[in-house]
Amino acid sequence: RGPEAVRADLAGRHVVISAGGTREPLDPVRYLGNRSTGKQGYALARAAVARGARVTLVSANSELPAPAGADVVRVGTAVQLREAVLKAAADADAVVMAAAVADFRPARYAPGKIKKRDGQEPEPVALVRNPDVLAEISAERARPGQIVVGFAAETDDVLVNGRAKLARKGCDLLVVNEVGEHKTFGAEENEAVVLASDGAETPVPYGPKEVLADRVWDLVAARFA
Ligand code: CTP
Ligand code: CA
Numbered sequence: 001r002g003p004e005a006v007r008a009d010l011a012g013r014h015v016v017i018s019a020g021g022t023r024e025p026l027d028p029v030r031y032l033g034n035r036s037t038g039k040q041g042y043a044l045a046r047a048a049v050a051r052g053a054r055v056t057l058v059s060a061n062s063e064l065p066a067p068a069g070a071d072v073v074r075v076g077t078a079v080q081l082r083e084a085v086l087k088a089a090a091d092a093d094a095v096v097m098a099a100a101v102a103d104f105r106p107a108r109y110a111p112g113k114i115k116k117r118d119g120q121e122p123e124p125v126a127l128v129r130n131p132d133v134l135a136e137i138s139a140e141r142a143r144p145g146q147i148v149v150g151f152a153a154e155t156d157d158v159l160v161n162g163r164a165k166l167a168r169k170g171c172d173l174l175v176v177n178e179v180g181e182h183k184t185f186g187a188e189e190n191e192a193v194v195l196a197s198d199g200a201e202t203p204v205p206y207g208p209k210e211v212l213a214d215r216v217w218d219l220v221a222a223r224f225a
Pocket of ligand 1: 078
């Protein structure tokens with residue numbers, strides 16, 4: 001899209017984006033976390049604002065500057081992210097789950113700092129499953145016609161894994177990234193294929209996360225129309 005084509009094709013729409021990575025506390029000073037920085041989710045939020053949407057950005061532990069014009073809701077854990085996304089999704093036209101949500105959390109939170117003891121092996125950390133937010137919002141659309149988008153970072157059989165994940169999650173679009181040593185986490189650029197529930201595949205060549213963000217909104221806007 002050239003500058004002459006700056007269109008407000010998301011005007012009048014409310015879109016919800018999750019970004020960043022959840023942190024699951026073990027005790028007051030420690031957590032289980034991941035390397036997500038929030039760059040892709042923040043790029044999606046900026047692009048949606050630019051295209052005229054009302055934007056709720058549910059941000060998990062990202063240090064990026066708040067996108068101008070977006071409502072930012074800050075969360076820490078997967079359970080908090082679920083609450084915030086479900087609340088915002090109630091009147092949303094689209095929900096994009098770009099956050100890296102921890103699959104597991106410690107079964108117990110130690111209210112005091114866990115201490116080591118002389119001559120004693122550490123206790124294993126027991127984990128429990130976190131709720132699957134994407135599967136839940138896909139299964140129970142808060143609005144008829146609400147578009148739900150997931151992200152997946154895959155290795156090995158990237159497209160096969162992506163197709164299976166799209167079916168399992170029940171979302172409309174799944175943005176599949178291939179991850180590797182220098183790919184995706186914290187990078188400025190990435191390469192993806194957007195898989196759609198109707199069978200369509202849209203490759204997005206290696207490039208800035210801003211470009212991928214606009215391609216995702218193109219596909220969402222086409223489904224609104
Ligand atoms: N997701 C979610 N809730 C979770 C885990 C993941 O909403 N508890 C969302 C992510 O935000 C992302 C999508 O699901 O949009 C895919 O995440 P991914 O980790 O690739 O999927 P999983 O089903 O957890 O599969 P895997 O076992 O490969 O991690
Ligand atoms: Ca996962």
